[in-house]
Amino acid sequence: MAAGGTRYLRFILFAVFAFLVVYLITQSTYNGTYDLPNGGVPNPSSSGSKINLNRPAVGESYNPADYPMPMTPSDEGWNDILFNGPAPGPRMNATFVTLARNSDLWDMANSIREVEDRFNRRYNYDWVFLNDKPFDAAFKKLTTSLVSGKTYYGEIPKEHWSFPEWIDQDKAAKVRQDMKERKIIYGDSVSYRHMCRFESGFFFRHPLMLNYEYYWRVEPNVKFYCDIHYDPFRYMVENKKKYAFVLSLYEYIETIPTLWESTKKFIKNHPEHIVEGNSLDFLSDDGGETYNRCHFWSNFEVGSLSWLRSRQYLDYFESLDQDGGFFYERWGDAPVHSIAAGLMLKKEEIHFFNDISYWHVPFTHCPTGEKLRLDLKCNCNPKDNFDWKGYSCTSRYYDINGMEKPEGYENQQD
């Protein structure tokens, strides 16, 4: 009996030991993929394990069918957004970009939270910050802590933020004084003019931006009211889109009285840059004789940097810059980008992101269609949607592209 009892005890001890060894090995060296609920990915920092996301590197070719991207609630993977970990699938060669001053810090923090909470916490795209002065430590510390991707901080070279030598300073100063008296918004500001010229002709050539193919512009103090389930960059790339907007409207004529004359001069000098099947009818009601002042609001933009760096676009910018309207008037980057996109891109290359809800004072884009708003967990009031109101040009965009307006748009016209 005694011998049998010892053997029994030894067996139990061995079994416990063997179990412990197996347990420790499997727990400490697990390195494969997780079996994921609904295809979601657990938060890597809380699990303490490495996750094999099995996704192609940026720039590596991939087959879209290997990485299905849910676009509607009936597509598989839609609810992956409920998980905190990185979204599955490829990443594009893309970045967020913000031009800001150090004093914009807290307004910028608001914008970053909006973008991260609704989208980037799962995608972890980089964010490039540009400034005409060096960013201070406080700006870098807080923004780096808020962005889930890598952050980069760049100073703008002097020649991208100053008067070109051919500008007549006295004439420019008189214009500012005159615009001040006429109470034209930012009419007397020199820095605002440098900003508009920089956004028109230089941000995409900054050394930090040369590392990317696509950008998404974000300004301080903007809001995103709906979840963004899919990757807008990937949508752009796979559908060959070069420029995307969410809000459009009429420009103040006082700020651009001769912009169209300059544009017509460019068209005459460079007919080869004007593309067939373009969106001229978005910009003009008389076949190009006059500008109807419609433009995409450029404080939100998702676009192709290669397009902005193309000969066509650079020739257009340089032609405008020679004419001096950034300083003799107050040309904004929004009409400049929009006219370029309207004349030098094919209609199909411009995209309207109806499902990306957005606010920049004082206008809101809130998706039309209750089902869409509920699916996207939107917190915008549809009454605030600007798209179908009289001062928006989005209706015109739908018309020239032969697109059917979303159900319920008639109820939002005033």
Ligand SMILES: Nc1nc2c(ncn2[C@@H]2O[C@H](COP(=O)(O)OP(=O)(O)O)[C@@H](O)[C@H]2O)c(=O)[nH]1
């Ligand atoms: N670094 C820098 N950024 C500027 C300056 N002026 C404007 N910005 C940025 O340029 C963008 C547009 O300026 P904002 O004041 O929002 O103009 P608004 O949207 O037209 O009213 C924002 O991202 C600002 O942070 C400036 O003098 N220096």
Ligand SMILES: *[C@@H]1O[C@H](CO)[C@@H](O)[C@H](O)[C@H]1NC(C)=O
């Ligand atoms: C991203 O695009 C830039 C600009 O074209 C290029 O220099 C860079 O090598 C690309 N990065 C990757 C990872 O493909």
Ligand SMILES: [Mg+2]
């Ligand atoms: Mg702004």
